[in-house]
Amino acid sequence: MSDLPENLRYTKEHEWARSEENGSLTIGITHHAQESLGDITFVELPEVGSRFTEGEVFGVVESVKAASDLFAPVAGEVVAVNEALDLTPEMVNETPYAEGWMIKVKPDDPEAINSLLLATEYSAGL
Numbered sequence: 001m002s003d004l005p006e007n008l009r010y011t012k013e014h015e016w017a018r019s020e021e022n023g024s025l026t027i028g029i030t031h032h033a034q035e036s037l038g039d040i041t042f043v044e045l046p047e048v049g050s051r052f053t054e055g056e057v058f059g060v061v062e063s064v065k066a067a068s069d070l071f072a073p074v075a076g077e078v079v080a081v082n083e084a085l086d087l088t089p090e091m092v093n094e095t096p097y098a099e100g101w102m103i104k105v106k107p108d109d110p111e112a113i114n115s116l117l118l119a120t121e122y123s124a125g126l
Contacts, residue, residue, distance in 0.1 A: 003031055004123055005097050009116035012125060013071045016097065017113055020104070024079055025113060028101040029061065029070065029092065032126055037063040040092045043085040045102055050078045054112070058103065061092065070102065074112040080104035 008016040014033035018026045034040060042062040052058050052072035059070040082101050085091060092100040107113065117125075 004119045006119045008097065008119065009073070009113050010119065010122035011071065011073045011116060012122075015071060015073050017073045017116060019113055023110060024104045024106050025074060025076070026101050027073060027103050027105060028096055030122075031096050033061075033068070034093050034096045034100070037061060037068060038065040039063055040089045043089045043092060043102065045081045045085065046078050048078050048081055052076065052078070052105075061089075072105070073116055074105065074107045075109070076105040076107040076112075078103050079106050 008018050010016050010030065014030045016028055016030050020026055040061055040063045044060040046052070046058050050058070053075045054072060056072050057069045058072045058078070061068050061070060081103050084099070085102065094100065
């Protein structure tokens with residue numbers, strides 16, 4: 001997949017995570033996930049301050065085709081939510097790796113991102 005950013009880490013459930021300079025992780029869904037869902041009509045995200053364990057459901061994406069749970073790639077606390085998705089959920093379709101991000105998390109273990117898939121490993125599983 002040529003459109004898969006190499007600087008991100010991925011899950012088998014089609015979430016991505018990006019390390020930020022302040023130690024937080026920005027999380028969203030992959031191009032493959034948004035493409036499979038079709039036109040996204042609603043994104044339900046957690047409140048800032050919510051805590052999740054790795055693999056726990058942190059939200060839901062609804063599209064014209066289906067609703068799909070979002071799974072936390074790492075354990076941690078939500079420090080920011082992309083509130084723009086309330087009014088423009090289609091940003092997830094348009095730019096899933098940029099403006100379509102979903103949450104920012106302060107991970108319990110700063111090294112946890114290293115256990116996620118590399119782009120080559122993720123794309124091999126598609």
